[in-house]
Amino acid sequence: MSSAQSEAFTNAPIDPPETPLPALTAKHGRSFWQIVSRSYFRRIKNQIATAYVVLLAVVAVIAPFIANGRPYTAVVDGKRVWPLFRMLSREDRIVLLAGVGFLLYLAVRFFTRKRPPETRTPVRRIALLILVVLGLVASGGIMWSMRHGDNNDLMTREDYKGITPDYDVQGAVFPPLSWGFQDSIYPQSPETQFADPSKEHWLGTDESSRDTLARLLWATRVVFGIGLISELISLAIGIVYGAFMGYFGGTVDILGSRFIELVESIPTLFLIITLVALLGREIYLIMIVLGLTGWTSIARFVRAEFYRLRKMDFVAAAHATGVPLTSILFRHMLPNGLTPILVNATFGIAGAVTIESSLSYLGLGVQPPRASWGSMLNAAGSPGGIFHFWAALAPGIMIFFTIFAYNIIGEGFRDAIDPRLNRLE
Amino acid sequence: MEEEPLLEVENLVTHFKTEDGTARAVDGVTFSLFPNQTLAIVGESGCGKSVTSMTIMRLLQSLPAIFPAGSIRYRGTELMTLPEAQMRKIRGGQIAMIFQEPMTSLNPVFTVGEQIIEAVLLHQQVDRAKAWSIAEESLQRVGIAEPARRLQEYPHQMSGGMKQRIMIAMALACEPSVLIADEPTTALDVTIQAQILELMRSLQASAGMGILLITHDLGVVAENADVVAVMYAGKIIEYADVYELFENPLHPYTRGLLACVPKLGNEHEKLFTIPGMVPGATNYPQGCRFAARCTHCTGTAREKELAQQPELREVKPGHWVATWSAPGYDTAPETLPSLTFRRAKEAAQVAPI
Numbered sequence: 001m002s003s004a005q006s007e008a009f010t011n012a013p014i015d016p017p018e019t020p021l022p023a024l025t026a027k028h029g030r031s032f033w034q035i036v037s038r039s040y041f042r043r044i045k046n047q048i049a050t051a052y053v054v055l056l057a058v059v060a061v062i063a064p065f066i067a068n069g070r071p072y073t074a075v076v077d078g079k080r081v082w083p084l085f086r087m088l089s090r091e092d093r094i095v096l097l098a099g100v101g102f103l104l105y106l107a108v109r110f111f112t113r114k115r116p117p118e119t120r121t122p123v124r125r126i127a128l129l130i131l132v133v134l135g136l137v138a139s140g141g142i143m144w145s146m147r148h149g150d151n152n153d154l155m156t157r158e159d160y161k162g163i164t165p166d167y168d169v170q171g172a173v174f175p176p177l178s179w180g181f182q183d184s185i186y187p188q189s190p191e192t193q194f195a196d197p198s199k200e201h202w203l204g205t206d207e208s209s210r211d212t213l214a215r216l217l218w219a220t221r222v223v224f225g226i227g228l229i230s231e232l233i234s235l236a237i238g239i240v241y242g243a244f245m246g247y248f249g250g251t252v253d254i255l256g257s258r259f260i261e262l263v264e265s266i267p268t269l270f271l272i273i274t275l276v277a278l279l280g281r282e283i284y285l286i287m288i289v290l291g292l293t294g295w296t297s298i299a300r301f302v303r304a305e306f307y308r309l310r311k312m313d314f315v316a317a318a319h320a321t322g323v324p325l326t327s328i329l330f331r332h333m334l335p336n337g338l339t340p341i342l343v344n345a346t347f348g349i350a351g352a353v354t355i356e357s358s359l360s361y362l363g364l365g366v367q368p369p370r371a372s373w374g375s376m377l378n379a380a381g382s383p384g385g386i387f388h389f390w391a392a393l394a395p396g397i398m399i400f401f402t403i404f405a406y407n408i409i410g411e412g413f414r415d416a417i418d419p420r421l422n423r424l425e
Numbered sequence: 426m427e428e429e430p431l432l433e434v435e436n437l438v439t440h441f442k443t444e445d446g447t448a449r450a451v452d453g454v455t456f457s458l459f460p461n462q463t464l465a466i467v468g469e470s471g472c473g474k475s476v477t478s479m480t481i482m483r484l485l486q487s488l489p490a491i492f493p494a495g496s497i498r499y500r501g502t503e504l505m506t507l508p509e510a511q512m513r514k515i516r517g518g519q520i521a522m523i524f525q526e527p528m529t530s531l532n533p534v535f536t537v538g539e540q541i542i543e544a545v546l547l548h549q550q551v552d553r554a555k556a557w558s559i560a561e562e563s564l565q566r567v568g569i570a571e572p573a574r575r576l577q578e579y580p581h582q583m584s585g586g587m588k589q590r591i592m593i594a595m596a597l598a599c600e601p602s603v604l605i606a607d608e609p610t611t612a613l614d615v616t617i618q619a620q621i622l623e624l625m626r627s628l629q630a631s632a633g634m635g636i637l638l639i640t641h642d643l644g645v646v647a648e649n650a651d652v653v654a655v656m657y658a659g660k661i662i663e664y665a666d667v668y669e670l671f672e673n674p675l676h677p678y679t680r681g682l683l684a685c686v687p688k689l690g691n692e693h694e695k696l697f698t699i700p701g702m703v704p705g706a707t708n709y710p711q712g713c714r715f716a717a718r719c720t721h722c723t724g725t726a727r728e729k730e731l732a733q734q735p736e737l738r739e740v741k742p743g744h745w746v747a748t749w750s751a752p753g754y755d756t757a758p759e760t761l762p763s764l765t766f767r768r769a770k771e772a773a774q775v776a777p778i
Contacts, residue, residue, distance in 0.1 A: 320484060
C-alpha cells in the first residue's frame with residue numbers, strides 16, 4: 001500500500017497487507033441477476049422455452065420482411081421501386097424502430113457494463129458511436145423508403161409476380177415466403193380454399209385462399225403485442241401502486257386493498273366484450289383494458305415485498321444517507337423485490353395471450369383481414385360447421401406452445417430464484 | 426472560550442402509540458455534542474438509546490411516532506421542523522449514521538462502489554469519475570486493501586468486519602461533522618471490534634468529528650468515550666466525564682452496571698446482576714423509574730424515590746445525576762441542567778478526579 005497513506009494515519013492500527021490479495025476467479029463479483037440467470041439457463045427446458053419466445057419476438061418484428069406478397073425491390077415500367085418498404089404501416093414502423101432500438105440498447109449495455117470510468121477506453125466509445133450511427137442510418141433508410149420507395153400503391157401481388165399483364169415488372173426480389181397475411185390465391189376457387197399442405201403452401205390455405213403459414217407468422221405480432229403491452233401497463237400501475245401501499249402501510253394499505261378488490265371484481269372478458277360492442281373492434285382497446293385490469297395481482301406482490309423490505313436495515317441506511325423517498329422506493333427497494341413480480345408478470349403474459357385468443361375466437365379480436373391465432377381457429381371451424389383440420393392445427397399448436405413456453409419461463413424463473421441462498425455460498 | 430456545540434438535543438421526547446397505550450420510549454433527553462468529542466449513550470436493551478439516535482436523524486417518520494416536545498439543533502439549525510428536502514441534505518452530508526448490523530445495512534443488489542458514490546453524488550457537487558475516486562480514497566482510509574477492486578464487489582462477497590468498514594467509509598465519504606454510531610461493533614468479532622473502534626478514533630482525530638456512540642458495552646465506552654450519558658427507561662439518569670463516571674458512579678443503576686462487568690481473576694464469584702426488569706415503556710411508575718430495582722435508597726431517599734421522579738441535577742461540577750441517594754442531590758439546584766453542558770474536558774479539569 002502507498003506510503004502516503006501510512007504516513008497520514010500513523011496511528012491507525014490496521015496496516016493493509018503489503019502483498020495484494022489472491023485474484024478472485026471472476027474479474028468482477030457476480031450480481032444477483034447473474035447468479036439467477038446462470039441457474040435458470042442450466043435447465044434445458046428453460047433454454048428451449050426462452051429460445052422459443054425469443055424466436056417468436058424476432059418473427060414478430062421481422063414478419064413483414066419474411067412473409068410478404070410484395071417484393072423488396074423491382075423495376076416497374078423501367079423505374080426501380082421498393083414496394084415492401086412502401087407498404088409498411090405505422091405499427092410496422094414503430095415495431096421495427098423498437099427492434100432496432102432494443103438491439104442498440106443491448107449494444108450500449110455491452111459496451112458500458114458497470115465499470116469504473118478509467119476502463120472506458122476511447123476504442124469502446126468509438127465502437128459505440130459507430131453502432132449508434134449505423135442504427136440511426138438503418139432506421140432512417142427504412143423511414144425514407146416508406147415515403148419514396150414506390151409510385152403505385154394499387155399494384156397487387158399478382159402484378160409483381162407477372163401473373164396479370166397490366167405492368168411490366170422486371171427483376172422482382174421477393175421475401176422467402178412471398179405471401180402476405182391478406183394475399184389470396186389468384187384466381188380463387190373452391191379448390192384453393194382450405195387446401196391441404198402443399199409445396200407452395202406448407203400449412204395449407206384458409207377460407208379466403210390465403211396462405212396459413214404467412215398468416216401464422218403475422219399473427220405472432222398480435223400475440224406478442226397483446227402480451228407485452230398489456231403486461232407493461234399492468235407492471236407500471238401495479239408496481240407504483242403496490243410500492244406506496246406496502247411502504248406506507250396503515251390507512252393507505254387498507255384503502256388500497258379495498259380498491260384492488262373492487263378492480264378484481266370486474267370480469268375482464270365481459271368488460272372487453274362490452275367495450276368492443278360499444279367502441280368497435282380495436283386491438284389497442286383490448287391491450288389497454290387488459291393492462292388496466294391485470295395490475296392487481298402485481299400490486300399485491302409488490303405490496304407484500306415492500307412490506308417486508310421497508311423494515312430492512314439497508315432501507316434505513318439509505319434514508320440516513322439522505323436518499324430521496326422515490327429513489328429509495330424504486331431504486332433501492334424495487335430491485336430487491338422484483339423477482340416474484342417478474343415471475344407473476346410472465347404468467348400474466350400467458351394469461352393475456354389466452355384472453356386474446358378467446359376474444360379472437362369469439363370474433364371480437366383483431367380486425368379482419370388481420371390475422372390472429374384465435375381468429376384463424378375460429379375460421380377453421382365456423383363456415384358450414386365443417387372442421388378443417390389443417391387450418392386449425394397450426395394456430396392451435398402455436399397457442400398451446402406459446403402459453404406453455406411462458407409458463408415454463410415463469411416456473412423456471414421462480415425455481416432459479418428460490419434456492420438462491422444455498423448458491424451464494 | 427467555549428466551542429460551539431455541533432448538536433444540541435433538548436428535552437427530546439419520542440412516544441409511540443401502541444395498543445397498550447403510549448410507549449414513552451424517549452422521555453426528555455438533553456445533551457450536547459461538541460467537535461472532536463465522543464459522547465457515549467449507555468444503557469440496556471430497550472432503554473431508548475437507539476430511538477434517540479433515530480429521532481435525531483428523523484428516521485421514524487414512517488412509524489406512528491409522535492413528538493410532543495423537544496428540540497434538536499445542528500449548528501443552531503432546528504431539525505425538528507426542518508422541511509424534509511433540507512433534512513435530506515443534512516442526513517448523510519452533515520450527520521452520518523452507522524448501523525448495528527453491517528450484514529444487512531448494505532443493499533445486496535448494488536456493488537459497494539455504487540452505494541458509496543450514490544452518497545457522494547447526493548451531497549457533493551462532483552461528477553461520477555470524481556465520486557469514484559472519492560469512494561476509492563475513503564475505502565483506503567478505512568484500511569481496505571485493493572479498494573479499486575473491492576468497489577466493484579457485491580456485499581455478499583465480503584466479511585462482516587469488511588462490510589462495517591464499508592459502512593464507515595460510506596458514512597465518512599461525505600465528511601460529516603457528526604457521526605452517530607449505533608452499536609457499531611455489536612455484531613462483530615472482538616478483534617474486529619477493536620480495529621473498527623480504533624479506526625473511528627483515528628478518523629475522528631484527523632477530521633474533528635463529533636461522535637455519538639450508542640452502545641451497551643462498557644468496555645467500548647471506557648476505551649472510546651469522552652463523556653458518558655447513562656440512559657434508563659427513556660431518561661438520562663447520569664451524565665459525566667468518562668473518568669469521573671467510572672471512578673465515582675453515583676446512580677445505583679450505573680453502579681449496578683459497572684458491577685455487572687466480569688473481571689478476570691474472580692472466577693469463583695458469581696456475576697453480579699441487577700434484580701428485576703426494566704419497567705415497560707407504557708406504564709412507568711410515578712416515582713423514580715429505577716425504584717423497583719433499587720437496593721440503594723433508604724430512609725427519606727426511599728420515600729422520595731417512590732413519590733417523586735428525580736430530575737438530573739449537577740451534584741458536582743460536570744457530573745449530573747438523577748437519584749435521591751446521591752450525596753448533595755437535595756441541595757443541588759432544582760432546575761434542569763443547562764442546555765449546553767459545559768465541555769466535559771474543561772469540567773473535568775475543575776472536578777477533582
